[in-house]
Amino acid sequence: MSTKAPEVVAVESVTEWTGEFDVVVAGFGIAGGCTAVEAAARGARVLILERAAVAGGTTALAGGHFYLGGGTAVQKATGQQDSAEEMYKYLLSVARDPEPDKIRAYCDGSIAHFDWLEGLGFQFERSYYPEKAVIQPGTEGLMYTGNEKVWPYRDQAVPAPRGHKVPVPGDTQGAALVIELLVKRAVALGVEVWYETGVTDLVADPDGGIVGVRWRRPGETGAVKANSVVLATGGFVMNTEMVAEHVPWLAEKPFVLGTTYDDGTGLRLGTAAGGATRNMNQAFVTAPVYPPATLLTGIIVNQQGERFVAEDSYHARTSAFVLEQPGAAAYLIVDSEHMDRPMFPLAPFIDGWETVEEMAEALGIPYQALRSTLDRYNEHAARGEDPDFHKYPDWLAPQDKGPWGAFDLTLGKAFYAGFTLGGLCTSVDGEVLRDNGSPIPGLYAAGATASTLAQDGKGYASGTQLGAGSFFGRRAGAHAANRSS
Known part of the structure; x- marks a missing residue:
C-alpha cells in the first residue's frame, strides 16, 4: 500500500x-x-x-464501551456522582496535546449523546461493575475504563466511572x-x-x-x-x-x-x-495484566529491578510505560497470597521461586536492587501508602509471602x-x-x-x-x- x-x-x-x-x-x-x-x-x-x-x-x-459522563441515567441510577466540568478536567489532564474546544463540547454534550444513542433502540443496563477489568464480563452498564482513580489524575478531577457498555456479554463485538x-x-x-x-x-x-x-x-x-x-x-x-x-x-x-x-x-x-x-x-498499544484484579497488588519492575508506573493504571498506560523501558522489558511480581492466573494470559506466567534471590537470578535482575524495591514497597504498603507512585489504596498489599511468581510484560513475550x-x-x-x-x-x-x-x-x-x-x-x-x- x-x-x-x-x-x-x-x-x-x-x-x-x-x-x-x-x-x-x-x-x-x-x-x-x-x-x-x-x-x-x-x-x-x-x-x-x-x-x-x-x-x-x-x-x-x-467490545462496546462508550465513554460518557456528566450525570448519565446509568451514573445516576447506580449512585455515581459526575459532572460535565469534572469530566472536562479529567480529559484535559490526560491529553498529551489537548484540544479544549473539542473536549468541552464532548463533555457538555455527553448526556444528550447518551440519550441519542439509547434512542437508536437499546438501553445501557442500569448497573455498575465495581471490579477492575478490561471490559465487564456480563452486561453491566458502567465501570471505570481509564485512569480516573490513578494519581495524579484523581487529584486533578473527581473520579467517576464513565465506561458505558452496550448490553452484550463478552469482550468483543458488543x-x-x-x-x-x-x-x-x-x-x-x-x-x-x-x-x-x-x-x-x-x-x-x-x-x-x-x-x-x-x-x-x-x-x-x-x-x-x-x-x-x-x-x-x-x-x-x-x-x-x-x-x-x-x-x-x-x-x-x-x-x-x-x-x-x-x-x-x-x-x-x-x-x-x-x-x-x-x-x-x-x-x-496494550497487553493487559488484569483481570484478575488481585494481580495489581503486585509490583511491576524493569530489568534494573525498579518500579516505573503505578500498577493500578489503565492497561494501556502501563503498557506505554513498559515500552519505554530498556529493551521494552518488564515483569509483574506477585507473592503467593495474591497470585492468581488469568483465564486468557496476554502476559505469560514465567515461573515461581522460593526466594527473591532465585527470582532475581532467573529474571536477570540485580538481586540487591530487586530486594530493595520489594522491601520498600512492602514497608509502605503495610501502612496503606505508596510514596513513589501513589497507587490507589484498594490495590496496595505487601508482597512478602513467598514463594513469588512473575509474569512477563516484555515486548515480544507478552501479546501486545x-x-x-x-x-x-x-x-x-x-x-x-x-x-x-x-x-x-x-x-x-x-x-x-x-x-x-x-x-x-x-x-x-x-x-x-x-x-x-x-x-x-x-x-x-x-x-x-x-x-x-
Missing part, C-alpha cells in the same frame, strides 16, 4: 455524474453511520460509500448491535448505501473546495456530486508503509487491531486536498495489540483544517480518520473511540447538512 496521496480531480474534468447528494459519507462504521443518520435527520440527501460488503468496519469488532441499529435508522431516513464501493479521489472546484468524489467498485467507476464529503474510513494501522513512516515501533511485534480497510485511505484523501494531520506518531491514533486535523464540527487552521470547504472527517481525543496510549480510556467517533460524527453530519440547506 503506497503512502502517496490520491490526486484531487478538477471538477471541470468530470464529464458525467452518477448521482448528486447533499452529503456523501465515505465509510459505514460508527462515525460514518452517525454522520449519515444525523445529516439525513436534518433533511439532507445522504449517500454512504462502503468498501466492504456489509456495514460495521472496525467498530463491529469492538458495538455490532449499535451498527445494526444505525443501519435500520439509515434505511428509515432514506440514506442510500452503496456497498463494495470505495472513494478513490476527491473532486474539487477551482478554489479548492470539495464538490464530489470519484468512486470504484468491482468492474465499475464513476463520480458523485456532493455539497459536502465526510471521510470516515478508519485509521491506517493496516497500511504497512504509513505505519513504517509514522509509528515504526508498532510494526515490530504487536498484533494490530483493525480490518483490511484501516489502510489510511481517508487520511490520504484528506491530505491530498490540503488537510493537515495531528499526532501521527501516536498509537494505542494496538492501533493508530493520529489523523486529520478537524474543527469541533468535523471540518478538515489546513495547516493555517482554515477549513477546506465541503470536506469533513470523523472517527479514526480524524485525530482522536485521547492522543496517546497513556491518556487513553476505553470508550473514547466509540464515544468521540459517534459524537463528532453527528456534529459533522449536522454541520454538513446545514451547509447544504
Whole structure:
C-alpha cells in the first residue's frame, strides 16, 4: 500500500455524474453511520460509500464501551456522582496535546449523546461493575475504563466511572448491535448505501473546495456530486508503509487491531486536498495484566529491578510505560497470597521461586536492587501508602509471602495489540483544517480518520473511540447538512 496521496480531480474534468447528494459519507462504521443518520435527520440527501460488503468496519469488532459522563441515567441510577466540568478536567489532564474546544463540547454534550444513542433502540443496563477489568464480563452498564482513580489524575478531577457498555456479554463485538441499529435508522431516513464501493479521489472546484468524489467498485467507476464529503474510513494501522513512516515501533511485534480497510485511505484523501494531520506518531498499544484484579497488588519492575508506573493504571498506560523501558522489558511480581492466573494470559506466567534471590537470578535482575524495591514497597504498603507512585489504596498489599511468581510484560513475550491514533486535523464540527487552521470547504472527517481525543496510549480510556467517533460524527453530519440547506 503506497503512502502517496490520491490526486484531487478538477471538477471541470468530470464529464458525467452518477448521482448528486447533499452529503456523501465515505465509510459505514460508527462515525460514518452517525454522520449519515444525523445529516439525513436534518433533511439532507445522504449517500454512504462502503468498501466492504456489509456495514460495521472496525467498530463491529469492538467490545462496546462508550465513554460518557456528566450525570448519565446509568451514573445516576447506580449512585455515581459526575459532572460535565469534572469530566472536562479529567480529559484535559490526560491529553498529551489537548484540544479544549473539542473536549468541552464532548463533555457538555455527553448526556444528550447518551440519550441519542439509547434512542437508536437499546438501553445501557442500569448497573455498575465495581471490579477492575478490561471490559465487564456480563452486561453491566458502567465501570471505570481509564485512569480516573490513578494519581495524579484523581487529584486533578473527581473520579467517576464513565465506561458505558452496550448490553452484550463478552469482550468483543458488543458495538455490532449499535451498527445494526444505525443501519435500520439509515434505511428509515432514506440514506442510500452503496456497498463494495470505495472513494478513490476527491473532486474539487477551482478554489479548492470539495464538490464530489470519484468512486470504484468491482468492474465499475464513476463520480458523485456532493455539497459536502465526510471521510470516515478508519485509521491506517493496516497500511504497512504509513505505519513504517509514522509509528515504526508498532510494526515490530504487536498484533494490530483493525480490518483490511484501516489502510489510511481517508487520511490520504484528506491530505491530498490540503488537510493537515495531528499526532501521527501516536498509537494505542496494550497487553493487559488484569483481570484478575488481585494481580495489581503486585509490583511491576524493569530489568534494573525498579518500579516505573503505578500498577493500578489503565492497561494501556502501563503498557506505554513498559515500552519505554530498556529493551521494552518488564515483569509483574506477585507473592503467593495474591497470585492468581488469568483465564486468557496476554502476559505469560514465567515461573515461581522460593526466594527473591532465585527470582532475581532467573529474571536477570540485580538481586540487591530487586530486594530493595520489594522491601520498600512492602514497608509502605503495610501502612496503606505508596510514596513513589501513589497507587490507589484498594490495590496496595505487601508482597512478602513467598514463594513469588512473575509474569512477563516484555515486548515480544507478552501479546501486545494496538492501533493508530493520529489523523486529520478537524474543527469541533468535523471540518478538515489546513495547516493555517482554515477549513477546506465541503470536506469533513470523523472517527479514526480524524485525530482522536485521547492522543496517546497513556491518556487513553476505553470508550473514547466509540464515544468521540459517534459524537463528532453527528456534529459533522449536522454541520454538513446545514451547509447544504
